[in-house]
Amino acid sequence: MNNGSGMVERRGSGLWLTHLGLVVGILFIFFPIWLAFVASTVAHREIVQPPMPLLPCNEFFDNYSLALTSGINAPVARMLFNSGVMAIGIAVGKILISLLSAFAIVYFRFPGRKLFFWLIFLTLMLPVEVRIVPTFEVAANLKMLNSYSGLILPLVASATATFLFRQFFLTVPDELAEAARVDGAKPMRFFVDILLPMSRTNIAALFVILFIYGWNQYLWPLLITTDPDMNTIVMGLKQMFPSGDEIANWPVIMATSILAMVPPVIVVIGMQKLFIRGLIESEK
Amino acid sequence: MEKRVSFRGIWLPTALVLPQIIITAVFFFYPAGQAIWQSLYIPDPFGLSMQWVGLGNFEFLFADRFYRGSFITTAIFSILVTVVSMGVALYLAVLADRLIKGSGSYRTLLIWPYAVAPAVAGVLWLFMFNTRVGVITWYLGILGYDWNHVLNEQEAMALVVIASSWGRISYNFLFFIAGLQAIPKSVIEAAAIDGARFWTRFRTIVFPLLSPTTFFLLVVNIIYSFFETFGVIHTITSGGPQQATTILVYKVYSDGFVGQDLGSSAAQSVILLAVVSILTVIQFKFIERRVHY
Missing domain, CATH: 1.10.3720.10 (MetI-like)
Known part of the structure; x- marks a missing residue:
């Protein structure tokens, strides 16, 4: 862990750039999972007509209960x-x-x-x-x-x-x-x-x-x-x-x-x- | 290293190691022996008898354009996966290490994709780049780029590399951040007082001190990209197009199970066995050294 000495730490714009870099990295890592989640809440007809929405819709319950109870080959x-x-x-x-x-x-x-x-x-x-x-x-x-x-x-x-x-x-x-x-x-x-x-x-x-x-x-x-x-x-x-x-x-x-x-x-x-x-x- | 104190007995300790030894013998050594044995034979078309061919299966393999191609594919694939996943992870770890506050919460956000299986990662990336419904494919189309990894070999390779690296960033990040935090801050501060800028400090002090971690991760990531990426390849490309993404492990599977070519598959297993052995020895030589640091 850092021991808090300020000598080589960033302040001001440098600090913001550091945060920005990390946030970009996190977005890159999260994006596929976010899309998967959104896709799991939309209806099939919306997927076949790209582009799909980027925010969740309201088929969440239907899709998950269909998957859990019957799935495609097995529940x-x-x-x-x-x-x-x-x-x-x-x-x-x-x-x-x-x-x-x-x-x-x-x-x-x-x-x-x-x-x-x-x-x-x-x-x-x-x-x-x-x-x-x-x-x-x-x-x-x-x-x-x-x-x-x-x-x-x-x-x-x-x-x-x-x-x-x-x-x-x-x-x-x-x-x-x-x-x-x-x-x-x-x-x-x-x-x-x-x-x-x-x-x-x-x-x-x-x-x-x-x-x-x-x-x-x-x-x-x-x-x-x-x-x-x-x-x-x-x-x-x-x-x-x-x-x-x-x-x-x-x-x-x-x-x-x-x-x-x-x-x-x-x-x-x-x-x-x-x-x-x-x-x-x-x-x- | 040995214990000074030990218990006496022969039957008890033997019984204690037995469960592991039995499982190892039945599911590791016997099959490995079978692979070596089968690699020296070819079964007749009806599977009734085996014919001794010596090293024939191996000669046949190395004469096969697709098998040699698979070696090159594996090399390109594993180098790209290792470089991309380690590069991104190092970049994020260096940034997170610069923060006094908040590096803990960034760590939490960055490590959990470790839990996502390679096969699941494959499905996620396949979805984004799907030729018919993929979001990124669609936006690329708007920009005038026609993405089709089903037909284009380079695009197929790019996609499996990205999907395999993506899931690996967390793991590498964790080891890099641990390595960075082990570097004494006083060393870096001394350089800062001497006027060394961030990039100079990184190049001359941080990176060399990080080299044990980097070397360890190099070996581990190569092993990962050789073996554990099977799920990514199988879900995204199934080795295609034209075997452009058929890495060695995938070829053992497709020749052995899909193609039912047992002699060739066994010979490939034996070659892979040699590859893993070399990698394991390198890893252990290195780890032994790491203990002394």
């Missing part, structure tokens, strides 16, 4: 639910298995420890995009197509989360584990009673990042869900466009786009501090 309410299950499943799953494996790797000396560590590290080099066909085949063989487990499990392993917890556990004072051991506490007691409460903030910060990561997945749901009722909202959007030459139902599509952004945006704004912390920590 958007259903897709929102699927996205929610996927995002929460991925976030909780990743945090759980990463906490356990980081605990084992930091607090135990056991054969295979180094090997497991490197196996987890190597997953960084295998994003789903580079192994889509064979991963799809595995999921198909395991009968995971069009299922929540198929949406969640293949994305649940994460080196990043394991590293983050490992890094954090290494900073926990050794005396705590020493005391627990002298008291004869079992390792899992130490994990549940001491380590978990200490990791609260890290868990919350990571949850925010992973929730957004899961919510915004596109390629994997595109492959694994063929049944419109299992589509997530982010991948279902593209499916709402007509394949032929007719004009897309833009008001309903734009209402769906807005609905697709609302949950992750609420998470980012509502938990801004945790979000920033999670983002910067998980990239270290």
Whole structure:
């Protein structure tokens, strides 16, 4: 943060130029979202006759209720639910298995420890995009197509989360584990009673990042869900466009786009501090 | 780094790492192995047997004009996305950093587009530039410019670059502003007393001190534009026109799933695997250095 010394700060016209520059940037960032919102409040006939209005009209309720209850291929309410299950499943799953494996790797000396560590590290080099066909085949063989487990499990392993917890556990004072051991506490007691409460903030910060990561997945749901009722909202959007030459139902599509952004945006704004912390920590 | 204190046991720690190792083995290593194996074979037309072709799939790929073209497309695309999104973010971060009051609220306004998925960003920009109903297309038409990214290759590339960069500005802004605020104000003030103007101070002090952040963001943004922009390409252009926006990841998808050419798709996966490995190593080498700063 600035510490308020006036030496190199702008005053007068320089200050206004700074604000002006920022406002222009913010307008550039907001404009597409504003247009999407406006489009979600107008009737289809106004869209097909460009230019569309730049201020909201009064079809808001009609468009959103049409999208939520019937949508185009599947009700958007259903897709929102699927996205929610996927995002929460991925976030909780990743945090759980990463906490356990980081605990084992930091607090135990056991054969295979180094090997497991490197196996987890190597997953960084295998994003789903580079192994889509064979991963799809595995999921198909395991009968995971069009299922929540198929949406969640293949994305649940994460080196990043394991590293983050490992890094954090290494900073926990050794005396705590020493005391627990002298008291004869079992390792899992130490994990549940001491380590978990200490990791609260890290868990919350990571949850925010992973929730957004899961919510915004596109390629994997595109492959694994063929049944419109299992589509997530982010991948279902593209499916709402007509394949032929007719004009897309833009008001309903734009209402769906807005609905697709609302949950992750609420998470980012509502938990801004945790979000920033999670983002910067998980990239270290 | 190691803990001095450790618990004893073999079964417990093994059981603790097992969930992650099983998922990693089933969904990461086995498929990656399959990709490598499949890349050395071609399936017969009925999918009944596989025929060993050695590096044939790779030779075929590099002889393919479209595959070589896809490399160049990916390079142009990722350089443009990285430069545009980092440039705009740095500009906004430098402005926000100059303010004593209000930089917090600007930050809130600038960071939330991070939450917008690339595929959703693609749909938003597609809407504005749609050839029939797009607002910007319409206004460009008034100005006498006939926008048509469905037919024009350069316009298609420009559109996917803008849509991909737009969603990335927040992320870069956040890291730049953190980097700028970590620079001691006293250093900048000392230069100001010596009479250095803003631009001189930025060029000789701020930018060099920001270089760890810049380098980190360079690597991360290249990875982003290689892989996570799939949603943007798929929603806006589907790789077209004439494969002008078919980046490598999109080609793996379209050859493997749409074209059902498994051997070629697997070989492409293996090449991408090599690319990610190199990028990851660069990233980690750098991060290790960053710890010492």
